[in-house]
Amino acid sequence: MSPPGTPAEYFDDMYAGAEDPWSFxxxxxxxxxxxxTVACLPRRRYRSAFEPGCSTGMLTRRLAQRCDRLLxxxxxxxxxxxxxxRLADQPHVRVERMRxxxxxxxxADRFDLIVxxxxxxxxxDAGLDLLTARTVDSLEPGGTLVAVHWRPAVAEHARGGDDVHRLLDDVDGLVRTARHEEADFLLDVFLRVPPPARSVAQAEGLW
Ligand SMILES: C[S@@+](CC[C@H](N)C(=O)[O-])C[C@H]1O[C@@H](n2cnc3c(N)ncnc32)[C@H](O)[C@@H]1O
Known part of the structure:
Protein backbone atom coordinates (compact mmCIF):
# COMPACT_ATOMS: atom_id res chain seq x y z
CA MET A 1 0.00 0.00 0.00
CA SER A 2 1.18 3.55 -0.73
CA PRO A 3 2.61 5.38 2.31
CA PRO A 4 0.49 8.45 3.17
CA GLY A 5 1.89 11.81 2.07
CA THR A 6 2.85 14.43 4.66
CA PRO A 7 -0.21 16.66 5.33
CA ALA A 8 -0.03 20.39 4.51
CA GLU A 9 -0.66 21.30 8.17
CA TYR A 10 2.66 19.69 9.08
CA PHE A 11 4.51 22.46 7.21
CA ASP A 12 2.35 25.27 8.64
CA ASP A 13 3.04 23.90 12.12
CA MET A 14 6.77 23.70 11.42
CA TYR A 15 6.87 27.35 10.32
CA ALA A 16 4.63 28.44 13.21
CA GLY A 17 7.22 26.97 15.57
CA ALA A 18 10.30 28.49 13.91
CA GLU A 19 11.06 30.89 11.06
CA ASP A 20 13.69 28.48 9.69
CA PRO A 21 12.63 25.07 11.05
CA TRP A 22 15.34 23.08 9.25
CA SER A 23 18.07 25.63 10.16
CA PHE A 24 19.01 26.09 6.50
CA THR A 37 23.85 21.45 -5.71
CA VAL A 38 24.63 24.54 -7.77
CA ALA A 39 28.16 23.26 -8.51
CA CYS A 40 26.60 20.16 -10.14
CA LEU A 41 24.46 22.16 -12.57
CA PRO A 42 25.71 21.11 -16.01
CA ARG A 43 25.07 24.47 -17.70
CA ARG A 44 26.63 27.81 -16.87
CA ARG A 45 23.33 29.64 -17.27
CA TYR A 46 19.63 28.75 -17.38
CA ARG A 47 16.89 30.66 -19.14
CA SER A 48 13.99 29.73 -16.87
CA ALA A 49 14.08 27.63 -13.69
CA PHE A 50 11.50 26.24 -11.27
CA GLU A 51 12.19 25.44 -7.62
CA PRO A 52 9.22 23.92 -5.75
CA GLY A 53 9.55 23.72 -1.96
CA CYS A 54 11.89 26.71 -1.64
CA SER A 55 11.53 27.14 2.15
CA THR A 56 13.21 30.42 3.23
CA GLY A 57 15.13 30.82 -0.01
CA MET A 58 18.69 29.83 0.86
CA LEU A 59 19.07 27.60 -2.21
CA THR A 60 16.90 30.02 -4.21
CA ARG A 61 19.46 32.77 -3.64
CA ARG A 62 22.22 30.61 -5.10
CA LEU A 63 20.09 29.44 -8.05
CA ALA A 64 19.15 33.05 -8.83
CA GLN A 65 22.77 33.75 -9.76
CA ARG A 66 22.64 31.13 -12.55
CA CYS A 67 19.20 31.88 -14.04
CA ASP A 68 17.66 34.59 -16.18
CA ARG A 69 14.28 33.77 -14.63
CA LEU A 70 13.42 31.72 -11.55
CA LEU A 71 10.07 30.74 -10.08
CA ARG A 86 15.54 37.49 0.83
CA LEU A 87 15.23 37.84 -2.98
CA ALA A 88 13.74 41.35 -2.98
CA ASP A 89 16.78 42.71 -4.81
CA GLN A 90 16.48 40.08 -7.58
CA PRO A 91 13.66 41.19 -9.92
CA HIS A 92 14.10 38.11 -12.13
CA VAL A 93 12.93 35.86 -9.27
CA ARG A 94 9.21 35.29 -8.61
CA VAL A 95 8.07 33.68 -5.36
CA GLU A 96 4.57 32.21 -5.06
CA ARG A 97 2.54 30.08 -2.69
CA MET A 98 1.75 26.82 -4.48
CA ARG A 99 1.02 23.23 -3.48
CA ALA A 108 3.29 27.82 -22.57
CA ASP A 109 6.98 28.11 -21.72
CA ARG A 110 8.85 25.08 -20.47
CA PHE A 111 11.66 25.26 -17.93
CA ASP A 112 15.26 24.38 -18.71
CA LEU A 113 15.94 23.69 -15.01
CA ILE A 114 13.81 22.14 -12.27
CA VAL A 115 15.21 21.57 -8.78
CA ASP A 125 2.87 7.11 -4.60
CA ALA A 126 0.20 8.95 -6.58
CA GLY A 127 1.60 12.36 -5.53
CA LEU A 128 5.17 11.44 -6.45
CA ASP A 129 4.02 9.95 -9.79
CA LEU A 130 2.22 13.19 -10.60
CA LEU A 131 5.17 15.29 -9.43
CA THR A 132 7.59 13.42 -11.70
CA ALA A 133 5.16 13.38 -14.64
CA ARG A 134 4.61 17.14 -14.39
CA THR A 135 8.34 17.71 -13.96
CA VAL A 136 9.13 15.75 -17.14
CA ASP A 137 6.32 17.48 -19.09
CA SER A 138 7.54 20.90 -17.97
CA LEU A 139 11.19 20.38 -18.88
CA GLU A 140 12.26 21.47 -22.34
CA PRO A 141 14.19 18.88 -24.41
CA GLY A 142 17.71 18.67 -22.98
CA GLY A 143 16.61 20.48 -19.79
CA THR A 144 18.10 19.68 -16.39
CA LEU A 145 16.45 18.11 -13.36
CA VAL A 146 18.47 18.21 -10.14
CA ALA A 147 17.24 16.07 -7.25
CA VAL A 148 18.74 16.10 -3.75
CA HIS A 149 17.39 14.08 -0.83
CA TRP A 150 18.32 13.15 2.73
CA ARG A 151 18.84 9.39 3.14
CA PRO A 152 18.31 8.44 6.83
CA ALA A 153 14.74 7.52 7.85
CA VAL A 154 12.51 10.31 9.18
CA ALA A 155 9.16 9.51 10.83
CA GLU A 156 7.28 12.32 9.05
CA HIS A 157 8.50 11.30 5.58
CA ALA A 158 6.32 9.05 3.44
CA ARG A 159 9.46 7.38 2.01
CA GLY A 160 13.23 7.56 2.15
CA GLY A 161 15.44 9.65 -0.11
CA ASP A 162 16.87 6.53 -1.75
CA ASP A 163 13.37 5.49 -2.74
CA VAL A 164 12.75 8.88 -4.40
CA HIS A 165 15.95 8.59 -6.42
CA ARG A 166 15.26 4.95 -7.34
CA LEU A 167 11.90 6.04 -8.73
CA LEU A 168 13.42 8.96 -10.65
CA ASP A 169 15.92 6.58 -12.23
CA ASP A 170 13.01 4.68 -13.82
CA VAL A 171 11.14 7.67 -15.23
CA ASP A 172 10.74 7.68 -19.03
CA GLY A 173 12.22 10.80 -20.57
CA LEU A 174 14.95 11.27 -17.95
CA VAL A 175 18.56 10.07 -18.10
CA ARG A 176 20.85 10.38 -15.12
CA THR A 177 24.15 12.03 -16.05
CA ALA A 178 25.75 12.57 -12.63
CA ARG A 179 25.47 11.31 -9.07
CA HIS A 180 27.00 12.62 -5.87
CA GLU A 181 26.53 10.02 -3.13
CA GLU A 182 27.16 10.42 0.59
CA ALA A 183 25.86 8.60 3.68
CA ASP A 184 23.63 11.63 4.36
CA PHE A 185 22.18 12.48 0.95
CA LEU A 186 21.97 11.66 -2.75
CA LEU A 187 22.36 14.37 -5.38
CA ASP A 188 21.43 13.33 -8.94
CA VAL A 189 21.46 15.26 -12.20
CA PHE A 190 19.08 14.14 -14.96
CA LEU A 191 18.62 15.42 -18.49
CA ARG A 192 15.30 15.44 -20.36
CA VAL A 193 15.65 13.16 -23.38
CA PRO A 194 15.42 13.20 -26.37
CA PRO A 195 17.75 14.68 -27.61
CA PRO A 196 20.41 12.19 -26.45
CA ALA A 197 22.12 13.27 -23.23
CA ARG A 198 25.51 14.97 -23.65
CA SER A 199 28.19 15.43 -21.02
CA VAL A 200 29.29 18.91 -19.96
CA ALA A 201 32.49 18.59 -22.01
CA GLN A 202 30.56 17.34 -25.06
CA ALA A 203 28.14 20.25 -24.78
CA GLU A 204 31.18 22.57 -24.64
CA GLY A 205 32.56 20.95 -27.81
CA LEU A 206 35.61 19.37 -26.11
CA TRP A 207 35.03 15.93 -27.65
C1 LIG B 1 12.92 20.33 3.82
S1 LIG B 1 12.39 21.83 3.08
C2 LIG B 1 13.51 21.95 1.68
C3 LIG B 1 13.84 23.39 1.30
C4 LIG B 1 14.76 23.57 0.09
N1 LIG B 1 14.22 22.93 -1.10
C5 LIG B 1 16.16 23.11 0.35
O1 LIG B 1 16.51 22.01 -0.08
O2 LIG B 1 16.89 23.83 1.03
C6 LIG B 1 10.88 21.34 2.25
C7 LIG B 1 10.05 22.53 1.84
O3 LIG B 1 9.07 22.05 0.91
C8 LIG B 1 7.82 22.67 1.22
N2 LIG B 1 6.79 21.77 0.69
C9 LIG B 1 6.40 20.55 1.18
N3 LIG B 1 5.43 20.01 0.43
C10 LIG B 1 5.19 20.89 -0.56
C11 LIG B 1 4.29 20.92 -1.66
N4 LIG B 1 3.41 19.91 -1.86
N5 LIG B 1 4.30 21.98 -2.50
C12 LIG B 1 5.17 23.02 -2.31
N6 LIG B 1 6.04 23.06 -1.27
C13 LIG B 1 6.06 22.02 -0.42
C14 LIG B 1 7.83 22.82 2.73
O4 LIG B 1 6.96 23.80 3.19
C15 LIG B 1 9.30 23.17 2.99
O5 LIG B 1 9.50 24.56 2.98
Missing part, protein backbone atom coordinates in the same frame (compact mmCIF):
# COMPACT_ATOMS: atom_id res chain seq x y z
CA UNK A 25 20.16 29.63 7.30
CA UNK A 26 22.70 28.61 9.92
CA UNK A 27 23.82 25.00 9.36
CA UNK A 28 27.12 24.49 7.59
CA UNK A 29 25.84 21.05 6.49
CA UNK A 30 23.12 22.70 4.38
CA UNK A 31 25.33 25.54 3.14
CA UNK A 32 27.77 22.93 1.81
CA UNK A 33 24.94 20.85 0.28
CA UNK A 34 23.48 23.91 -1.45
CA UNK A 35 26.95 24.78 -2.77
CA UNK A 36 27.30 21.24 -4.13
CA UNK A 72 10.31 29.58 -6.45
CA UNK A 73 7.21 28.25 -4.66
CA UNK A 74 6.30 26.78 -1.29
CA UNK A 75 3.18 25.24 0.18
CA UNK A 76 3.35 27.41 3.34
CA UNK A 77 2.80 31.18 3.54
CA UNK A 78 5.59 32.00 6.02
CA UNK A 79 8.54 30.74 3.93
CA UNK A 80 7.09 32.42 0.83
CA UNK A 81 7.24 35.75 2.71
CA UNK A 82 10.81 35.03 3.89
CA UNK A 83 11.98 34.07 0.40
CA UNK A 84 10.35 37.17 -1.13
CA UNK A 85 12.24 39.30 1.38
CA UNK A 100 2.70 20.99 -6.03
CA UNK A 101 1.93 18.77 -7.87
CA UNK A 102 -1.84 19.46 -7.77
CA UNK A 103 -1.04 23.09 -8.42
CA UNK A 104 1.59 23.69 -11.10
CA UNK A 105 2.93 26.72 -13.00
CA UNK A 106 0.77 27.66 -15.96
CA UNK A 107 2.02 29.04 -19.26
CA UNK A 116 13.64 19.02 -6.41
CA UNK A 117 15.63 19.53 -3.23
CA UNK A 118 14.44 17.76 -0.07
CA UNK A 119 10.88 17.49 -1.36
CA UNK A 120 10.09 14.10 -2.95
CA UNK A 121 9.81 12.13 0.29
CA UNK A 122 6.72 14.06 1.38
CA UNK A 123 4.45 12.48 -1.29
CA UNK A 124 2.48 9.26 -1.47
Missing amino acids: ETRWYDRRKHDL AVDIAAAPVASTRQ VPDEWPVG LSELGYYFD
Whole structure:
Protein backbone atom coordinates (compact mmCIF):
# COMPACT_ATOMS: atom_id res chain seq x y z
CA MET A 1 0.00 0.00 0.00
CA SER A 2 1.18 3.55 -0.73
CA PRO A 3 2.61 5.38 2.31
CA PRO A 4 0.49 8.45 3.17
CA GLY A 5 1.89 11.81 2.07
CA THR A 6 2.85 14.43 4.66
CA PRO A 7 -0.21 16.66 5.33
CA ALA A 8 -0.03 20.39 4.51
CA GLU A 9 -0.66 21.30 8.17
CA TYR A 10 2.66 19.69 9.08
CA PHE A 11 4.51 22.46 7.21
CA ASP A 12 2.35 25.27 8.64
CA ASP A 13 3.04 23.90 12.12
CA MET A 14 6.77 23.70 11.42
CA TYR A 15 6.87 27.35 10.32
CA ALA A 16 4.63 28.44 13.21
CA GLY A 17 7.22 26.97 15.57
CA ALA A 18 10.30 28.49 13.91
CA GLU A 19 11.06 30.89 11.06
CA ASP A 20 13.69 28.48 9.69
CA PRO A 21 12.63 25.07 11.05
CA TRP A 22 15.34 23.08 9.25
CA SER A 23 18.07 25.63 10.16
CA PHE A 24 19.01 26.09 6.50
CA GLU A 25 20.16 29.63 7.30
CA THR A 26 22.70 28.61 9.92
CA ARG A 27 23.82 25.00 9.36
CA TRP A 28 27.12 24.49 7.59
CA TYR A 29 25.84 21.05 6.49
CA ASP A 30 23.12 22.70 4.38
CA ARG A 31 25.33 25.54 3.14
CA ARG A 32 27.77 22.93 1.81
CA LYS A 33 24.94 20.85 0.28
CA HIS A 34 23.48 23.91 -1.45
CA ASP A 35 26.95 24.78 -2.77
CA LEU A 36 27.30 21.24 -4.13
CA THR A 37 23.85 21.45 -5.71
CA VAL A 38 24.63 24.54 -7.77
CA ALA A 39 28.16 23.26 -8.51
CA CYS A 40 26.60 20.16 -10.14
CA LEU A 41 24.46 22.16 -12.57
CA PRO A 42 25.71 21.11 -16.01
CA ARG A 43 25.07 24.47 -17.70
CA ARG A 44 26.63 27.81 -16.87
CA ARG A 45 23.33 29.64 -17.27
CA TYR A 46 19.63 28.75 -17.38
CA ARG A 47 16.89 30.66 -19.14
CA SER A 48 13.99 29.73 -16.87
CA ALA A 49 14.08 27.63 -13.69
CA PHE A 50 11.50 26.24 -11.27
CA GLU A 51 12.19 25.44 -7.62
CA PRO A 52 9.22 23.92 -5.75
CA GLY A 53 9.55 23.72 -1.96
CA CYS A 54 11.89 26.71 -1.64
CA SER A 55 11.53 27.14 2.15
CA THR A 56 13.21 30.42 3.23
CA GLY A 57 15.13 30.82 -0.01
CA MET A 58 18.69 29.83 0.86
CA LEU A 59 19.07 27.60 -2.21
CA THR A 60 16.90 30.02 -4.21
CA ARG A 61 19.46 32.77 -3.64
CA ARG A 62 22.22 30.61 -5.10
CA LEU A 63 20.09 29.44 -8.05
CA ALA A 64 19.15 33.05 -8.83
CA GLN A 65 22.77 33.75 -9.76
CA ARG A 66 22.64 31.13 -12.55
CA CYS A 67 19.20 31.88 -14.04
CA ASP A 68 17.66 34.59 -16.18
CA ARG A 69 14.28 33.77 -14.63
CA LEU A 70 13.42 31.72 -11.55
CA LEU A 71 10.07 30.74 -10.08
CA ALA A 72 10.31 29.58 -6.45
CA VAL A 73 7.21 28.25 -4.66
CA ASP A 74 6.30 26.78 -1.29
CA ILE A 75 3.18 25.24 0.18
CA ALA A 76 3.35 27.41 3.34
CA ALA A 77 2.80 31.18 3.54
CA ALA A 78 5.59 32.00 6.02
CA PRO A 79 8.54 30.74 3.93
CA VAL A 80 7.09 32.42 0.83
CA ALA A 81 7.24 35.75 2.71
CA SER A 82 10.81 35.03 3.89
CA THR A 83 11.98 34.07 0.40
CA ARG A 84 10.35 37.17 -1.13
CA GLN A 85 12.24 39.30 1.38
CA ARG A 86 15.54 37.49 0.83
CA LEU A 87 15.23 37.84 -2.98
CA ALA A 88 13.74 41.35 -2.98
CA ASP A 89 16.78 42.71 -4.81
CA GLN A 90 16.48 40.08 -7.58
CA PRO A 91 13.66 41.19 -9.92
CA HIS A 92 14.10 38.11 -12.13
CA VAL A 93 12.93 35.86 -9.27
CA ARG A 94 9.21 35.29 -8.61
CA VAL A 95 8.07 33.68 -5.36
CA GLU A 96 4.57 32.21 -5.06
CA ARG A 97 2.54 30.08 -2.69
CA MET A 98 1.75 26.82 -4.48
CA ARG A 99 1.02 23.23 -3.48
CA VAL A 100 2.70 20.99 -6.03
CA PRO A 101 1.93 18.77 -7.87
CA ASP A 102 -1.84 19.46 -7.77
CA GLU A 103 -1.04 23.09 -8.42
CA TRP A 104 1.59 23.69 -11.10
CA PRO A 105 2.93 26.72 -13.00
CA VAL A 106 0.77 27.66 -15.96
CA GLY A 107 2.02 29.04 -19.26
CA ALA A 108 3.29 27.82 -22.57
CA ASP A 109 6.98 28.11 -21.72
CA ARG A 110 8.85 25.08 -20.47
CA PHE A 111 11.66 25.26 -17.93
CA ASP A 112 15.26 24.38 -18.71
CA LEU A 113 15.94 23.69 -15.01
CA ILE A 114 13.81 22.14 -12.27
CA VAL A 115 15.21 21.57 -8.78
CA LEU A 116 13.64 19.02 -6.41
CA SER A 117 15.63 19.53 -3.23
CA GLU A 118 14.44 17.76 -0.07
CA LEU A 119 10.88 17.49 -1.36
CA GLY A 120 10.09 14.10 -2.95
CA TYR A 121 9.81 12.13 0.29
CA TYR A 122 6.72 14.06 1.38
CA PHE A 123 4.45 12.48 -1.29
CA ASP A 124 2.48 9.26 -1.47
CA ASP A 125 2.87 7.11 -4.60
CA ALA A 126 0.20 8.95 -6.58
CA GLY A 127 1.60 12.36 -5.53
CA LEU A 128 5.17 11.44 -6.45
CA ASP A 129 4.02 9.95 -9.79
CA LEU A 130 2.22 13.19 -10.60
CA LEU A 131 5.17 15.29 -9.43
CA THR A 132 7.59 13.42 -11.70
CA ALA A 133 5.16 13.38 -14.64
CA ARG A 134 4.61 17.14 -14.39
CA THR A 135 8.34 17.71 -13.96
CA VAL A 136 9.13 15.75 -17.14
CA ASP A 137 6.32 17.48 -19.09
CA SER A 138 7.54 20.90 -17.97
CA LEU A 139 11.19 20.38 -18.88
CA GLU A 140 12.26 21.47 -22.34
CA PRO A 141 14.19 18.88 -24.41
CA GLY A 142 17.71 18.67 -22.98
CA GLY A 143 16.61 20.48 -19.79
CA THR A 144 18.10 19.68 -16.39
CA LEU A 145 16.45 18.11 -13.36
CA VAL A 146 18.47 18.21 -10.14
CA ALA A 147 17.24 16.07 -7.25
CA VAL A 148 18.74 16.10 -3.75
CA HIS A 149 17.39 14.08 -0.83
CA TRP A 150 18.32 13.15 2.73
CA ARG A 151 18.84 9.39 3.14
CA PRO A 152 18.31 8.44 6.83
CA ALA A 153 14.74 7.52 7.85
CA VAL A 154 12.51 10.31 9.18
CA ALA A 155 9.16 9.51 10.83
CA GLU A 156 7.28 12.32 9.05
CA HIS A 157 8.50 11.30 5.58
CA ALA A 158 6.32 9.05 3.44
CA ARG A 159 9.46 7.38 2.01
CA GLY A 160 13.23 7.56 2.15
CA GLY A 161 15.44 9.65 -0.11
CA ASP A 162 16.87 6.53 -1.75
CA ASP A 163 13.37 5.49 -2.74
CA VAL A 164 12.75 8.88 -4.40
CA HIS A 165 15.95 8.59 -6.42
CA ARG A 166 15.26 4.95 -7.34
CA LEU A 167 11.90 6.04 -8.73
CA LEU A 168 13.42 8.96 -10.65
CA ASP A 169 15.92 6.58 -12.23
CA ASP A 170 13.01 4.68 -13.82
CA VAL A 171 11.14 7.67 -15.23
CA ASP A 172 10.74 7.68 -19.03
CA GLY A 173 12.22 10.80 -20.57
CA LEU A 174 14.95 11.27 -17.95
CA VAL A 175 18.56 10.07 -18.10
CA ARG A 176 20.85 10.38 -15.12
CA THR A 177 24.15 12.03 -16.05
CA ALA A 178 25.75 12.57 -12.63
CA ARG A 179 25.47 11.31 -9.07
CA HIS A 180 27.00 12.62 -5.87
CA GLU A 181 26.53 10.02 -3.13
CA GLU A 182 27.16 10.42 0.59
CA ALA A 183 25.86 8.60 3.68
CA ASP A 184 23.63 11.63 4.36
CA PHE A 185 22.18 12.48 0.95
CA LEU A 186 21.97 11.66 -2.75
CA LEU A 187 22.36 14.37 -5.38
CA ASP A 188 21.43 13.33 -8.94
CA VAL A 189 21.46 15.26 -12.20
CA PHE A 190 19.08 14.14 -14.96
CA LEU A 191 18.62 15.42 -18.49
CA ARG A 192 15.30 15.44 -20.36
CA VAL A 193 15.65 13.16 -23.38
CA PRO A 194 15.42 13.20 -26.37
CA PRO A 195 17.75 14.68 -27.61
CA PRO A 196 20.41 12.19 -26.45
CA ALA A 197 22.12 13.27 -23.23
CA ARG A 198 25.51 14.97 -23.65
CA SER A 199 28.19 15.43 -21.02
CA VAL A 200 29.29 18.91 -19.96
CA ALA A 201 32.49 18.59 -22.01
CA GLN A 202 30.56 17.34 -25.06
CA ALA A 203 28.14 20.25 -24.78
CA GLU A 204 31.18 22.57 -24.64
CA GLY A 205 32.56 20.95 -27.81
CA LEU A 206 35.61 19.37 -26.11
CA TRP A 207 35.03 15.93 -27.65
C1 LIG B 1 12.92 20.33 3.82
S1 LIG B 1 12.39 21.83 3.08
C2 LIG B 1 13.51 21.95 1.68
C3 LIG B 1 13.84 23.39 1.30
C4 LIG B 1 14.76 23.57 0.09
N1 LIG B 1 14.22 22.93 -1.10
C5 LIG B 1 16.16 23.11 0.35
O1 LIG B 1 16.51 22.01 -0.08
O2 LIG B 1 16.89 23.83 1.03
C6 LIG B 1 10.88 21.34 2.25
C7 LIG B 1 10.05 22.53 1.84
O3 LIG B 1 9.07 22.05 0.91
C8 LIG B 1 7.82 22.67 1.22
N2 LIG B 1 6.79 21.77 0.69
C9 LIG B 1 6.40 20.55 1.18
N3 LIG B 1 5.43 20.01 0.43
C10 LIG B 1 5.19 20.89 -0.56
C11 LIG B 1 4.29 20.92 -1.66
N4 LIG B 1 3.41 19.91 -1.86
N5 LIG B 1 4.30 21.98 -2.50
C12 LIG B 1 5.17 23.02 -2.31
N6 LIG B 1 6.04 23.06 -1.27
C13 LIG B 1 6.06 22.02 -0.42
C14 LIG B 1 7.83 22.82 2.73
O4 LIG B 1 6.96 23.80 3.19
C15 LIG B 1 9.30 23.17 2.99
O5 LIG B 1 9.50 24.56 2.98
